Amino acid sequence: MAALCYPKPEVIMPAPQGYSRLHIVLHWLVAVLLIPQFLLNDAVGEAFDAGLEGEQITASILAPLHVATGITILVLVLWRIALRFKNGVPAAPANEPAIQKLIASATHLGLYLVLILTVAAGAVAWFGGVEDAGDLHGALTTVLLVLIGLHVVGALYQQFVAKTNIIDRMRTARL
Template structure:
């Protein structure tokens, strides 16, 4: 085994991944806020179905695409090595990251399936471009997808909260400065 040279060590994520990370964070917070807003409005509110739902769907598709791009960039880029964390924190960090990425793909897919299967839905548009509906209309399946979309979105929110708390803990409470992961993403 050869020893890593200084040139092999990367201390920050590539700029494209850093930008996409923060863009994705803003999109997720916006989608959750929009989801809360639109589901709390009366069905008689025209903006609910004419503006909020279509925008929520479009931004959900955008998040899905951003995550696919991020995964492609991650697969082809040099990334920083693991932070100097205790073993159990390193494992928890890895599990949380994998779960976040999985949910960032699954939650939009459940939203798409929900919209595609609802008998009163006209499907999903991506900023005005109508996407194909791949599922038959079936309100029983709609309710399953609706439950999964909502439950998994809240699970994603909880994991994002854990992710943020972990970064803050490493930044402000750990005694090892090499445990501070935030500069790698700034």
């Protein structure tokens, strides 16, 4: 029966001690690119609604910029996922309770999934003129904000309450 069990991932490849420079750059680039996405959201929504009603889109460069940035975010997120599979990720702090590890893992998985789905829904809405996809895009944006908030609060909790120095993992590349 033991032969049917798969080895633990750390047996195949030990967890890295920190993130690579590329992983850190991709993380912060996505974070920075998300800021204008949220700020431009209303203008793009108005442009989308105008387009659906056959009116001229008045958001000038804002709508195409939002779309291009969304596609860029998708590419960067997929790249980060590929890096996670290729290089692994640092282990959670050893003294972290199991429930916190579960919440952190679920939050990271949720962030990746919602980022991908948000861009996909936005693309279907914008390029396909599908109003329901636009509604889904808006709902996913709200979910994304909640997940980002949870991610930031979790990192700050780890850093300043649990004192695990976890934020340094996303500031300093491993050697």
